[in-house]
Amino acid sequence: MGWLLEICDITKSFSGVPVLNGVSLSLQAGEIHALVGENGAGKSTLMKVVAGLHQPDAGELRLDGNPTRFRSPHEALLAGVAMIHQELLPFLDLTVAENIFMGIEPVSGPGWIDRPALHRKTVELLDRLGLKIPPDRRMRELRVAEMQTVEILKALAHNARLIIMDEPTSALTDREAGALFAILNDLRQRGASIIYISHKLEEVFRLADRVTILRDGCHVATHPIGGITTEALISLMVGRPLANRPRSAPGRAAPPILSVRNLALGRRFNNVSFDLAPGEVLGIAGLMGAGRSSLLSALYGLDPADSGQISIGGRALKISSPRNALDAGIGLVTEDRKVSGFIPLFGPRQNMTLAALRRWCRFGWIDQAAESAVADEQIRLFGIRASGRDQPVLRLSGGNQQKVVLARSMLAGPGVLLLDEPTRGIDIAAKEEVHRIVSDLARNGTAILLVSSELPELLSLSHRLLVMCEGRITGTLDPRTTTQEEILTLAMPG
Amino acid sequence: MLKSMIRFRSAFAELLFPALCLALVCGCDRPGTPEQPAKPGTKPIVIGVSLMNLASEFIGMINQSIEARAKELGVQLIVTDAQRSPEKQVQQVEGFIARKVDAIILNPCEVEASSPAVTKALAAGIPIINVNSETRTAPTAFVGSRDEESARIAMDYIATRLNGHGNVLMMQGFLGQAAQIKRDQGAREVLKSRPGLKLLADQTAEWDRAKAISLMENWIQAHGTNIQAVFAQNDEMGMGALLALEQAKLKEKVIVVSVDAISDALQAVKAGRLDATVFQDARGQGSTAVDTALSILRKQPFSPQVFIPFQLVTRTNISNYTK
């Protein structure tokens, strides 16, 4: 049978830096094709070329054997190619139905939206996938997983034959991810093709028919999923075998640097108490909405707590702004890099020194030489790949962006570092590096509070593990002896 | 005199915020009522006044003369400021009609847009007198001056000084406003009848002194010593032209004449810097408007169109215009 889509020899550069180097890939109708590779390997760029967001410098796309060129995502959508981005951008104040049919609303007469038809068509779509989302609910009220489903429905409403999904499960719980996979399987049976970008190899093996590995902008290999092992896949991605991670040593018995007593904030969390010692990594496990991120925000003064006590080194402090937290030696790496992590047009240099600029200033004047020296040192230390210390961070890969944010928090010289999903959306090699950095920091005496949705990460990095559920701490576990089942039992409500 | 002005102003500064609050509370209505004991048995005459823009010095002078004359005659006034908004002006006149004033003095913002104010007053049977500017709908009476005349007087003066031969520049007001159109008309009539006068260039400086300085600077570059005279359609622009010429050390060779006789211009004429300005008799307009209103109310004969003449002010007669 013929190919649905052929990607032929696509080359693409951004401001002189090659990102894609003659990549070719063919896609059958009715297959789920996983696309893996480190961040910066060119997965997202390749898919943006396919979806009409970028124009290739050379090479061509063939749809059903016909050379095609999409000058905009809209053209691609009309041809049946839809892309669902990692960060969803729905119209938050419009309804589910309005979002699904945005641009192709059923109309009657001189352009009036035919609301009954809109509702009916939405219900039909929902029924087709056996979903129960009210069509007239506003997007703002949906959970992330539901929003993602709406995006898929939107693609179906446009009769999309090819759906590209970029890291769809990064913000989903396991249960939600399972529901998503069921939908994707269903779509495959109906003959739709799916290109699935993910860092989670377990998902790839569970879902995909074939897998393509990209590295440094080049096509490395394409395999049927049955013909490759996890280890082989990883070594193709990174180009070297993955070393076994040593399990970290338990924390020393030192007096706590951070003590939290009965901390509470509205309905987000309450009665939270724990101690954190220098050099200790304290992991916090829990489902989305368990109050983990809110707790970190409160400790950092972004969203101060209503009641309870925070002490640093035995002294009770009132933390009502990030400035207070920084002055008290508390640093935070936020969950959402793009929103609250970095200044997009600043380079690594300006981003890294932002929180502690005073250190390189005399009478308010920045000592540019000293600042640049520190920046270069941090770039080397954290292994940040950028064309220079002033390349806008916006143009770096997710992993490198995260390392810039980490470097900034560390330059402020905190004794306590709060990490909120520090490896979210970054590739395996970068993840490894972040893990190494976290372990090194702890070894050098930094106290670390780590929130992560990836249990293996929590288990390998933490010395102690707290589990939160519905705003309360439901257990303290020893990561050396606990099991995933035990953690999940404590994390599940009810 | 100056010192006392300053004290007056700083006192204002101290009272700034209370004054502002007061202004907010009172809105635009400023009862300018003189505490005149009403004659027993007779109700005092009430006249509503709607002014185009009290922020303008000239309109301020008209207002002062209206208030002074009203006080002399024991007439009660309700003074409102339309702040250049014809819509506001129509609302103000509607307010007067509702309050059943005896007569209305209207200083129109706009020829067309302020017309409904006149129509409504006439329909309510209240006599309405337009002062200074016209409306499309004819009022009971009009008191003002002919803007064309002011430009004619200024241009004639230039022609005389140049013996009918020379190059002239004209600074226009804000394009499309009645005063600009008419002053332009008047100036061009003279230019037509005096073929020896050549209009080198004309350009708008939007009544603004800063813009006039820039325009004059540019003209000096473009035309240099070819310039023999500048006619500016108002004194602000005339002062601007004057400053630019003085800075370029060309004032000795160029005649500058403008219109309005604001105090700055009068000072400049007195000092021999500005050659002439044309005096529009704001006080005459204001007091005549009140007189005309009373004549109408007393059923005495009145003239439906009173033109207060312009007067040329030069160094020879300046003493009549400055204190």
Place this chain on the structure above:
Amino acid sequence: MSPKPATPKSRTVLRLLERFGLVIVLLIIGTALTLLQPQFLTSANLLNVARQISINGILAVGVTYVLLTGGVDLSLGSIVALTGVVAATFAHPGEWPVLVPIALGILSGACCGALNGLVITRGRIAPFIVTLGMMTLARGLALLLSNGRPVSNLGTGFLAVGGDFLGFPVQILILLAIAGASRLFLSNMRLGRHIFAVGGNEEASRAAGLNVAGIKTFAYTMSGGLAGLAGVMLAARITTGQPNAGVAYELDAIAAAVIGGTSLSGGVGGIGGTLLGALLMGVINNGLDLLNVSSYYQQIIKGIIIIGAVWLDRRQRN
């Protein structure tokens, strides 16, 4: 690396290219004007242009601070009028040392700006609305203080601000000093860096411990203070404090900054571009007057050139 850029852009070459777009436009227009009217390219005329752009230039530098934080300031023109009146009131001959009116003018402008900033940050009201309110408020104050009349009869010391110094217009010297200092400030000082940060990503700036409200208030105070300086300069140039002066000046200032590459959404831009923008607008004004283009056409041509310059400039960058 060459000296640090005023913009947080990466490479110097790239930055030069960006600047180049506007320089090319200026060169084309300058050449065309010289061919059509040789008088354009004389030192006397170029000094003229310099004199004429200085007030808009100062305002544009001021509003650049605000635009960089992602805000906007619509009150500049009214602040010019208010501060001109304030300065003129204290500038009558023989009453106060010449520094008093100058300082009071700048100070009153800075107060208006600070008030803008405080209301915007404490009251969490959109800058557009707050500065629109200040536009009316400051105009009202100017009229109140002056009784609606121009304040004239100013001392020679004060008027010297509008004159020449060693053959150079004092105003352009002030503009160059202010622009130079602002450029250094924005690229080399901590607070300058923070202004870019807040405009680039307010949320992330807050998370990095920056005092976002204070930084914004500073930018508005700067904008107001420089508008005060512009008011003083205008009063000296037109030899009166005019309560009606400066109408719509803020729009010219914002246009100059935006032509110069400062983004209306904040975080991008710089003083060099703003100066070029002001220069372009001044050259167009001057050139059209020299060519004796009719007033009606002048406005049309100016509009086209402003949009065209920005369009060319943005194309150059992509």
